[in-house]
Amino acid sequence: MKKWILALVACLTFSMTAYATIEIYEFDNLEQEHQFKELGNTLRCPKCQNNTIADSNAELAVDLRHKVYEMTKEGKSKQEIVDYMIARYGNFVTYNPPFTIATSILWLGPIAVVLLGFGLIIVRSRKPKAVTEKDDQEWDSDKEARLKALLDEEKNDGDKQ
Incomplete structure (x- = not known):
């Protein structure tokens, strides 16, 4: 066996x-x-x-x-x-496909995405930040009055002591 x-x-x-x-x-x-x-x-x-x-x-x-x-x-x-x-x-x-209309997206797509991204970053960084008149008036009217009230209150507290 x-x-x-x-x-x-x-x-x-x-x-x-x-x-x-x-x-x-x-x-x-x-x-x-x-x-x-x-x-x-x-x-x-x-x-x-x-x-x-x-x-x-x-x-x-x-x-x-x-x-x-x-x-x-x-x-x-x-x-x-x-x-x-x-x-x-x-x-x-083949490991190196030829440049044709069908493969153009493969060759040019990454370059286009990078250029678009950098262009968007540059445009957004150079764009000045706009200050509207409404924001300016809001500061002048509401916040200025509040600031004066706080300063007066501090001045009055300082005189009492």
Whole structure:
């Protein structure tokens, strides 16, 4: 019985290493290998969104790596491969999307918000504070009488002592 349990544990242990495979790509020349590595580090995984296809373990990233490998082996240029990926997955697949009308908000939006905010701060800080005549009259009539009454009261208290 112990032999069967030991054999089962050994089979399960060795079968787990099948999941830990490393993808090996063979190229015809060194230039193709450099192009593959460069594209793997410059194309973004559409599923992970913040990883390159070289760093991601998602199934989509594996498929993209395989497609880049196939296209590189076919002799396609780097730009042709990038254009294919953009046509299929959109500008998001690149880390530096081009400046277009659709992406202008992404590029110009933060600058516009900062400029608008600083402009508003400058306008509000340079605007003089207006004193209305009503506030002036209020001070003259009500508060002046009250001030005189307080001063007279203090003067009378000082004379009594």
